[in-house]
Amino acid sequence: MQHTIPTDEFGAFGVAMAGAVEKCVHCGFCLPTCPTYQVMNEEMNTPRGRIILMKSVLEGELALDHVLPYIDSCLGCLSCVTACPSGVPYGELLMPFRSLVAEKRSRSFIENSSRKLVIDTLLSPDRFRRAAQAGKRVKRIRNALPQPFRDMLALLPAELPYTRTLPNLYPAKGVKRARVALLIGCVQKILWPEINWATIRVLAFNGVEIIIPEGQGCCGALALHSGELALARSQAIANIEAFPTEIDAIISNAAGCGSG
Numbered sequence: 001m002q003h004t005i006p007t008d009e010f011g012a013f014g015v016a017m018a019g020a021v022e023k024c025v026h027c028g029f030c031l032p033t034c035p036t037y038q039v040m041n042e043e044m045n046t047p048r049g050r051i052i053l054m055k056s057v058l059e060g061e062l063a064l065d066h067v068l069p070y071i072d073s074c075l076g077c078l079s080c081v082t083a084c085p086s087g088v089p090y091g092e093l094l095m096p097f098r099s100l101v102a103e104k105r106s107r108s109f110i111e112n113s114s115r116k117l118v119i120d121t122l123l124s125p126d127r128f129r130r131a132a133q134a135g136k137r138v139k140r141i142r143n144a145l146p147q148p149f150r151d152m153l154a155l156l157p158a159e160l161p162y163t164r165t166l167p168n169l170y171p172a173k174g175v176k177r178a179r180v181a182l183l184i185g186c187v188q189k190i191l192w193p194e195i196n197w198a199t200i201r202v203l204a205f206n207g208v209e210i211i212i213p214e215g216q217g218c219c220g221a222l223a224l225h226s227g228e229l230a231l232a233r234s235q236a237i238a239n240i241e242a243f244p245t246e247i248d249a250i251i252s253n254a255a256g257c258g259s260g
Contacts, residue, residue: 020093021055023086024048030080030090036073044070047080047090054097064101071098076225077255098227114148119226123218123235125190132156132190163193170200170210177207178248183239185254186218195253203251210251215242221256 030047031037043049053070056062071094078091107115121131135156142150166184180203184196200210220235243250252258 018055020051020088020090023088024051024084025086027085029083029085033079033083035075035077035079040073045073047074047084047088050074051088051090051093054093057101064104065106068101068105095224095227096229098225099229100227102227110146110148114146114152115226118152119222119228122187122222125186128187129160129190132160157191160190161193163190164197166196166200166212168212168214170204170212172207172209173204175207176209179209179211179246180249180251181211181213181243181247183216183219183250183252183254183257184212185252185257186222188254188257199251199253211244211247213242213244217242219252219254219257221254225256 026048028048034046036045039045044053050070053062053067057064057067074094076091076094081088081090084090121127135153136158138145139153139156142153145153166182166189172178182196182200189196203210216239218235219239220232223229223235224232
């Protein structure tokens with residue numbers, strides 16, 4: 001079944017889309033920065049191509065089902081944004097579009113199950129650690145599993161590094177010059193815990209006091225990139241309430257958290 005979106009459903013987003021299309025001059029500066037274009041080498045898998053595809057869906061010129069493979073292949077890395085001389089806000093188009101079409105797309109039971117499994121698992125570091133450890137055992141029967149689950153197992157590292165508990169407060173060395181809060185990430189602190197520790201040491205050496213808020217959780221980037229806008233918003237609000245206000249900056253090491 002082919003889906004189109006009635007024009008009365010996108011309102012302000014449609015206006016933003018029209019503005020982005022007017023800004024984009026098709027200069028091609030985004031092409032070498034786009035990882036999917038480097039692999040696919042086709043216009044539909046470029047930022048400028050996806051903007052036209054999204055606009056065409058909103059205007060009823062293309063069916064949503066025809067466009068989704070190209071929208072889904074976008075990593076949401078936003079490398080194109082810093083390369084764009086015209087200032088096209090690609091990220092502000094991609095994420096709302098994914099949210100807009102989330103309930104209108106057709107997914108199989110396997111696709112829905114794997115999607116829910118990924119989101120539920122990655123949101124909790126403890127759950128992710130247990131899943132990664134279980135995944136090592138499940139790899140022995142991976143050929144019997146549906147393809148999406150085999151793909152996920154292939155991404156698992158052979159071993160997880162030892163994780164040291166981060167303190168709630170790490171003092172500055174010498175004269176205190178600043179005070180910051182550290183967003184430690186959901187998956188990063190399990191897969192690459194030493195990145196946070198290295199950041200803490202560098203900041204402290206330069207006279208920065210670091211707070212690691214105890215009540216922080218997922219930043220919402222995963223939900224945002226998946227089109228789950230309501231979930232992303234609730235996670236962002238929870239973090240806003242958990243982080244102190246008497247700080248000079250919030251520091252993040254994870255690219256997804258930073259963009260989210």
